[in-house]
Amino acid sequence: MATLRQRALGWLYRRPEAQAWALLAPGAFWLAAFFLIPILIMLVYSLMPRGIYGGVERGFTLEHYARFFDPLYLQVLQQTFLWSISCTVICLVLGYPVAYVIVRSGRWRNLLLFLVVLPFWTSFLVRTFAMIFLMRDTGLINNWLLKLGIIDQSLTILYTPFAVMIGLIYGFLPFMILPIYASLEKLDESLLEAAEVLGATPSARFRRVTLPLSMPGVVAGCLLVFIPALGSFLTSDLLGGAKELMIGNLVQNQFSAARNWPFGSAASFIVMALVLAAVMIYLRVKDPTPARDH
Amino acid sequence: MRLRTPRWLIGFAGLVYLFLHLPILVLMVFSFNNSKFSVDWRGFTLQWYHRLLEPPDILRGLKISLIVGGAATVISTVLGTFIALALARHQFRGRRAFEGFLYVPIVTPEIVVGISLLILFALLKFPLGVTTITIAHVAFCISFVVVVVLARLEGMDQNLEEAALILGADEITTFWRVTVPQLWPGILAGALLAFTMSFDDYVITSFVSGSGSSTLPIVVYGMVRKNVEPSINAISTIILVVTAILIYVADRLVRAR
Amino acid sequence: MTAAPKNNPVVQFVNVSKTFGDVKAVDSLSIEIHRGEFFSLLGPSGCGKTTTLRLLAGFEEPDEDGGEVRLLGETVNKKRPYERRIAMVFQNYALFPHLTVARNVSFGLEQRKTPKEQIEGRVRRALEMVRLKPDVFSGRMPSQLSGGQRQRVALARALVLEPAILLLDEPLGAIDLKLRKEMQLELKALNKQLGTTFIYVTHDQEEALTMSDRIAVMDNARVAQLGTPAEIYENPRTAFVAKFIGESNFFGGQADGRTGGQWVVTQNGGVSFRVLDHPSVRQGKPVRIAVRPEWMDVWPPDSVPAGENALNGVIRDIIYLGETMHVIVTVPGAGDVTVAVRNEGQLIKPLLWKRGDPAAVAWLPEDCQVLEGE
Numbered sequence: 001m002a003t004l005r006q007r008a009l010g011w012l013y014r015r016p017e018a019q020a021w022a023l024l025a026p027g028a029f030w031l032a033a034f035f036l037i038p039i040l041i042m043l044v045y046s047l048m049p050r051g052i053y054g055g056v057e058r059g060f061t062l063e064h065y066a067r068f069f070d071p072l073y074l075q076v077l078q079q080t081f082l083w084s085i086s087c088t089v090i091c092l093v094l095g096y097p098v099a100y101v102i103v104r105s106g107r108w109r110n111l112l113l114f115l116v117v118l119p120f121w122t123s124f125l126v127r128t129f130a131m132i133f134l135m136r137d138t139g140l141i142n143n144w145l146l147k148l149g150i151i152d153q154s155l156t157i158l159y160t161p162f163a164v165m166i167g168l169i170y171g172f173l174p175f176m177i178l179p180i181y182a183s184l185e186k187l188d189e190s191l192l193e194a195a196e197v198l199g200a201t202p203s204a205r206f207r208r209v210t211l212p213l214s215m216p217g218v219v220a221g222c223l224l225v226f227i228p229a230l231g232s233f234l235t236s237d238l239l240g241g242a243k244e245l246m247i248g249n250l251v252q253n254q255f256s257a258a259r260n261w262p263f264g265s266a267a268s269f270i271v272m273a274l275v276l277a278a279v280m281i282y283l284r285v286k287d288p289t290p291a292r293d294h
Numbered sequence: 295m296r297l298r299t300p301r302w303l304i305g306f307a308g309l310v311y312l313f314l315h316l317p318i319l320v321l322m323v324f325s326f327n328n329s330k331f332s333v334d335w336r337g338f339t340l341q342w343y344h345r346l347l348e349p350p351d352i353l354r355g356l357k358i359s360l361i362v363g364g365a366a367t368v369i370s371t372v373l374g375t376f377i378a379l380a381l382a383r384h385q386f387r388g389r390r391a392f393e394g395f396l397y398v399p400i401v402t403p404e405i406v407v408g409i410s411l412l413i414l415f416a417l418l419k420f421p422l423g424v425t426t427i428t429i430a431h432v433a434f435c436i437s438f439v440v441v442v443v444l445a446r447l448e449g450m451d452q453n454l455e456e457a458a459l460i461l462g463a464d465e466i467t468t469f470w471r472v473t474v475p476q477l478w479p480g481i482l483a484g485a486l487l488a489f490t491m492s493f494d495d496y497v498i499t500s501f502v503s504g505s506g507s508s509t510l511p512i513v514v515y516g517m518v519r520k521n522v523e524p525s526i527n528a529i530s531t532i533i534l535v536v537t538a539i540l541i542y543v544a545d546r547l548v549r550a551r
Numbered sequence: 552m553t554a555a556p557k558n559n560p561v562v563q564f565v566n567v568s569k570t571f572g573d574v575k576a577v578d579s580l581s582i583e584i585h586r587g588e589f590f591s592l593l594g595p596s597g598c599g600k601t602t603t604l605r606l607l608a609g610f611e612e613p614d615e616d617g618g619e620v621r622l623l624g625e626t627v628n629k630k631r632p633y634e635r636r637i638a639m640v641f642q643n644y645a646l647f648p649h650l651t652v653a654r655n656v657s658f659g660l661e662q663r664k665t666p667k668e669q670i671e672g673r674v675r676r677a678l679e680m681v682r683l684k685p686d687v688f689s690g691r692m693p694s695q696l697s698g699g700q701r702q703r704v705a706l707a708r709a710l711v712l713e714p715a716i717l718l719l720d721e722p723l724g725a726i727d728l729k730l731r732k733e734m735q736l737e738l739k740a741l742n743k744q745l746g747t748t749f750i751y752v753t754h755d756q757e758e759a760l761t762m763s764d765r766i767a768v769m770d771n772a773r774v775a776q777l778g779t780p781a782e783i784y785e786n787p788r789t790a791f792v793a794k795f796i797g798e799s800n801f802f803g804g805q806a807d808g809r810t811g812g813q814w815v816v817t818q819n820g821g822v823s824f825r826v827l828d829h830p831s832v833r834q835g836k837p838v839r840i841a842v843r844p845e846w847m848d849v850w851p852p853d854s855v856p857a858g859e860n861a862l863n864g865v866i867r868d869i870i871y872l873g874e875t876m877h878v879i880v881t882v883p884g885a886g887d888v889t890v891a892v893r894n895e896g897q898l899i900k901p902l903l904w905k906r907g908d909p910a911a912v913a914w915l916p917e918d919c920q921v922l923e924g925e
Contacts, residue, residue, distance in 0.1 A: 005464070005466070006464070009464055009465050009466065009631075010631070012465075013465070013631065016384050016385070016386070017384070017386045017387070019380075019384060020380045020383075020384035020385075020386040021380075021386070023376040023377065023379050023380035023384075024376070024377055024380045024392070026372075026373050026376065027373035027374060027376060027377040027436055027440075028377070028392070030373060030432060030433060030436065031395070031396070031399070031433065031436060031437075034411065034414070034429055034430070034432070034433040035398075035399055035402075035407070035410075035433045035434075036395075037414065038407075038410035038411050038413060038414040039402075039406065039410045041410065041413055041414055041417065042406075042409065042410040042413050045413060055416075094310050094313075095310075097303055097306050097307050097310070098307045098310050098311070100299070100303065100307075101299055101303060101304055101307035102307075104299045112311075114542070114545065115311065115314075115315065116314075117541065117545065118537075118538055118541060119314055119315070119318075121487075121490055121491075121494075121537060121541045122318075122494070122533075122534060122537050122538075123493075123494035123496075123511065123530075123533055123534075123537065124494070124496065125494070125496045125511050125514060125515060125518070126318075126321075126494075126514070126530040126533055126534060127317070127318065129321070129514075129518050129526060129530060130317035130318050130320070130321040130530070131317060132518065133317070133320065133321055133324070133527070134317055134320065138331070138333060139333065140320060140324075140333050143333040143334070170313070170314070170317070173310070173313075173314060174314070202300075227401055227403070228403065230403065231402075231403020231404065231405050231406065232403075233404075233405050233497060234496060234497060238518065248403070248405050251405050251409060252405065255409055255412065255501065261413065264409060265409070265413070268405065268406050268409055268410070269406075271403055271405070271406060272402065272403070272406050275401055275402065275403060276401075279401055451643070451645065453641050453642075453643060453645035454645050454647060454648075456608075456610055456632070456639075456641070456645065457639070457641060457645035457646075457647070458647075458658070459609075459610070459631070459632040459633050460608055460609070460610075460632045460633070460635075460637065460638065460639045461633075461638075461658050461659035461662055461708070461712075462633045462659055462662030462663055463633055463658075463662050464631070464633050467662070472647060475647075475649045476648070476649065
């Protein structure tokens with residue numbers, strides 16, 4: 001006398017794996033079809049010769065990857081790498097104190113946190129434009145400097161490497177602050193008090209208790225800045241002018257003006273590989289092989 | 295707080311906050327400036343906001359952004375919630391691998407996602423337009439929804455569902471009467487996040503949109519490139535305010551209970 | 552073996568086993584529970600008591616050939632919880648946070664499609680039964696209630712269904728001591744008043760002794776002993792039960808001859824004591840007994856009355872516990888023996904003993920609890 005519903009539930013109940021797969025299937029399919037497979041296709045493309053219209057032809061070649069040994073492209077790689085690292089370091093220096101202050105801000109905490117979360121989610125494009133508005137020749141900074149008589153002529157701030165660096169830092173700073181905050185928040189105050197009782201000065205307490213315990217957050221923050229910086233494109237595009245400053249720009253160019261899809265794919269894949277390498281390193285650092293017994 | 299924060303540290307943090315927010319505030323203030331080219335303050339005006347309505351592309355961009363955003367949000371929220379349910383409640387083979395796979399979209403640079411999808415659509419000879427944009431947005435939003443909903447699920451009391459079962463509700467009834475109401479703030483927060491990311495996306499969209507399907511960020515990008523003044527400030531301000539409201543609500547939801 | 556009257560068992564476990572991975576949580580369990588009983592499953596964490604309860608509720612199913620669970624005579628192994636007419640109260644209340652108290656309580660009634668007109672009345676009566684004023688509490692949300700109040704609502708939610716069997720999974724664990732004692736008595740009263748069979752899981756032996764008609768003491772997936780509180784406390788059958796319930800002193804030796812209904816058990820050191828005849832005592836075989844501190848006494852050495860067992864030792868410590876005094880005597884070959892002596896007022900009639908005094912511990916042969924296997 002069991003109804004259809006009861007029978008279906010009974011059947012499903014006894015097969016927990018079937019339940020799991022039924023739930024996962026649609027999403028997994030979407031991700032496989034529209035994320036995984038395209039990237040694999042891109043990989044295949046990167047190994048094929050360039051066709052007449054910029055697409056691909058049959059064949060196998062490593063020439064696109066080989067091109068990266070060309071000093072011109074090596075330089076781009078180098079520059080991207082250097083900038084990403086510098087951006088990460090500066091964000092760390094700027095961001096750590098902010099996270100530290102937020103943790104200790106008592107009743108202001110929620111507000112201060114929200115003020116960091118907000119830029120984190122706000123349109124990158126809009127925030128980058130804010131930088132343009134400030135930095136261009138007719139922008140606010142120049143305007144005020146001229147008015148105050150500090151300079152006679154507009155400084156060229158925009159479309160310089162300096163502008164790109166500022167833009168990167170501005171863009172990614174919130175990504176550094178939040179993980180460090182999360183880590184510091186978990187810190188037990190009583191550990192610091194214990195250290196104080198044992199005679200540690202404030203700087204010693206920081207060096208030997210706070211800093212080591214906040215390391216997971218620091219590492220996570222560095223990763224969250226370094227990785228997008230590596231793949232960054234919009235910042236250098238809008239703030240750096242028409243030059244190909246970072247790999248992201250190089251890639252984009254291959255799919256528009258330069259019309260060289262396989263080369264663009266190769267470049268894109270190199271970015272992907274760098275990112276995955278960074279993630280692997282992070283995972284190693286996060287969960288090292290279990291410590292020996294004390 | 296026993297331990298006081300040094301003054302200089304607070305000052306330093308304050309400067310960083312200024313760095314983070316001043317540009318945006320300036321941007322917003324000058325959207326009301328009664329001057330087309332000059333960066334001097336010439337009085338308050340709403341004309342730039344009115345001007346936004348003139349060229350059709352802004353409204354059209356907004357419309358497309360809303361359509362894509364709405365569709366992408368619904369699809370990614372449903373798919374993401376199901377995945378979160380599967381991960382939270384079941385053990386299955388390949389679980390570890392799947393979890394890893396799920397987090398890859400979060401770390402993958404947008405440019406990689408964008409061009410790989412462009413290649414796919416070109417290969418399939420699928421015309422670029424609202425559909426392709428939606429497909430792309432769902433692909434990168436799913437993982438974020440999973441993270442948010444999963445967090446909410448893991449904090450959920452499993453006894454609640456058992457209580458419902460023993461009170462006579464079968465699995466489906468329990469899902470609707472107990473699980474979903476509990477999960478709802480998380481699902482809503484995930485949906486808001488997905489919408490925000492979809493609405494704000496430029497990079498991925500730029501690769502998979504056709505000529506007739508420019509979303510709002512694409513229109514804004516064009517305006518920035520062409521230096522169309524100060525309407526850009528106006529549209530930016532609107533985008534900022536809308537995002538702020540959405541994030542505030544999502545933040546509240548995640549924190550509730 | 553049991554003293555309870557034999558009605559039709561409402562619950563039967565027939566050789567039930569449940570394995571998780573390679574751990575056997577429940578091992579060939581066979582129990583019968585009678586109508587209207589207050590039956591407790593007692594044991595330390597991990598002994599299998601909660602799993603047993605969950606098998607009854609239907610949240611777990613027995614292993615493939617892991618016996619039968621029977622409710623009211625019917626085998627329910629494959630039945631889902633919502634197909635069993637059983638109610639349950641959870642350890643952490645499990646009240647639905649998004650529903651009011653009234654909607655929480657009526658949830659089960661709604662599932663059974665009880666007509667609307669009846670629901671309100673039954674909810675009111677259920678709340679009154681757990682001593683919560685319906686007018687005050689019906690509209691409140693669980694988050695506005697204290698722990699004790701939440702537990703009462705959870706109880707009302709279960710009782711409103713007028714179940715034949717009520718399962719309780721350590722319901723008083725998170726409640727503070729004084730309230731807990733009150734609620735223990737209330738639960739006991741409800742059990743008698745309603746005639747509902749209560750099946751109660753706890754790790755607190757005092758609680759089990761207070762409330763139960765019968766107790767199943769569980770250890771390592773098996774039932775170590777099943778009986779009334781008196782049987783469990785006064786005749787513990789294994790060392791585990793003797794240790795888990797109350798306090799016990801342990802003595803051992805070899806059975807060495809029998810005279811007049813008593814066995815002589817000789818310890819390693821040569822000193823012996825007497826034990827009443829017991830089926831599991833055999834000549835030459837090792838014997839282990841438990842004796843409760845309150846059945847023992849302290850005497851000056853070698854002045855123990857005839858007929859009592861006596862072991863000489865030295866007083867190691869005297870602990871003041873208010874109602875009783877615990878005198879701890881170190882006896883060679885038996886370790887530290889605790890003797891509970893009534894405190895007749897240390898300020899008026901102090902004990903004559905001090906730390907370091909030689910003394911003898913004594914007890915009657917009838918008070919030896921012979922322990923079976925390990």
